[in-house]
Amino acid sequence: MGTDITPTQQMLASCSGAVVTSLLVTPLDVVKIRLQSQTAANVNKCFLYCNGLMDHLCVCMNGNGKEKWYRRPGQFSGTFDAMIKITRYEGISSLWSGLSPTLVMAVPATVLYFTSYDQLKSRLQSRYGNTLFIPAIAGGVARTGTATIISPLELIRTKMQSRPLTYQEVASVIRQSVQQSGLRSLWTGWVPTILRDVPFSMFYWFSYELIKQKLSFDNLFLKSFLSGFTAGAIATVITHPMDVTKTRRQIALGEKVFGVSSSTPMNTFAVLRDVVNNNGLRGIFSGLLPRLAKIGPACAIMISSYEFGKRFFRDYNHIGSLNNDNNSDNVGALNKSFKT
Template identity: 60%
Template sequence: MEITPTQQMISSCSGALITSLFVTPLDVIKIRLQAQQGSRKCFMYCNGLMDHMCYCVNGRTRWYSRPGNFNGTIHAMIKIAQNEGISSLWSGLSPTLVMAVPATVVYFTSYDQLKSKLAPIFHSYAPIMAGAIARGGTVTVISPLELIRTKMQSQQLSYRELTEVIKTSVRKSGFISLWRGWSATMLRDVPFSMMYWYMYEELKTRVNTSSLFLQSFISGFCAGTTAAIVTLPLDVVKTSRQIKLGEKEMLGLNGNGSVTTLGIMRNIINTSGTRGLFVGLLPRCAKIAPACAIMISSYELGKSFFRSSNQLASSERSRDFISIQDIGT
């Protein structure tokens, strides 16, 4: 029994909410640990569903720049909960709920719809094509919104001032300026999506368990880990580029300059060698793998619930129809 696009959207929305609730505290702690290591202008917040630029603004108290002498992850978690309240561990949740949840809903629903349409053409490779198109479309739609939010946060602009800044940017560089940073995001997210969905669909048929939750959780975890490792260099370049662009926004500088994707990659290789493209492997896997597993298992359980509900409703309608026929005869 098939489910409707609306039911797919509800399933992906619930999955995104559950993922955010589980993974957000890990990234809040990571950023707080980074903040105490020295003076930083920007931090990247990424809880497995989204990337979000955090700005350290002097004279303003922000959740990522509060004081704290932490000795490690567990110590930070306990101390933050004791001194600031347990809710502080979810301080970075609001940007996720505002943008990442709708984006995730569009992404997962588009993938399922595209996969069913492309399966007769591409057969077992349909997940690759559907993943690429769904992710590319989502990134393209969200990029201007991300840029607008970045400008508002970095320059503390009102909505009227923001409108003028956007008009000036469009007048000078055209509408394409609203998609600045799009190429770096596409370079990382599309290959990740293609690899993830293909591996997930393959593994799901091979995981020998009667539990839908375990089947999707294990498959999502393994697929997410592999895709995260393979696309790590692209993630390093993309994160570096976003931080540099964020710092330029804070300083009011225009133009990309050396902040191009190739420029960042060359700079990393010249500074740290090829090894520099593979830094942060464990933190990336520790975040992405469980996020993928929680998201996909929640999504699959939601779809299973609606599938069962539709089946039950269909059976009841059939029984009512037969009963009406019996009465008529």
């Protein structure tokens, strides 16, 4: 038996990484949204919840939204103050509000993405050699496949948030959508997702593998953490204009699904042009620092947990391989003794 890990073990490693990332990063995004809610004027429409692994479109309109934690009155002076007051008056569990949709959708998506990336990278390297462009290609292809598979599920979940629906009613809504607009309607919002997530993935994996090679120390966890943090920051800065566009399009899509009028254009490049016309070039980099503060740590936690999980399974397989070899040697010695 070899000492490499199986696809199932890769899935388990990425699953553990996704769960750890969700648990650690979700409180930061809950605090961010609560801080925004005490000053924002349009909180009763639709908002985008993102915890570093996946975006979630949520509805809070006319006082009937499911995300009640978002509508609670906030009297917070900053991030630390919000954490203290939320914990004191609402209980520490309130910091993990919104965790359920992450565990239901983001974790499987992350497992699919990381496992696909590793499998593609391994196959490409065995055929074309170990070049830095292979991680970028594997990351882009893996993200495209994952986004394509998950996109219809995201749309279904968004429709279910508009009002309580049974699964039969959801199926009816989807059937009507397909009859009216064709199968392409199930992938509404796919284009802006691809325009942001695929370049992000390519820049991230290219930077991650390059930085990891340059770091000379042997501590795998620390090396992965630093490489993941830096690579995530680089990819975030480069792709932020498309993130601004994607966020506005997702919110416009959500308001359309929820029956709320929206002035945001639904064409990706029209949204980008609208942002530049109204806010200038600075507008396409609005919110960069909060996103950096979230995505950098999320990338670092995810990749270091994933690499640690893979190392665990490699060591496990290696020990199993040694035990099998020892057993074979013992059997051979016994056979030899019987013959003599």
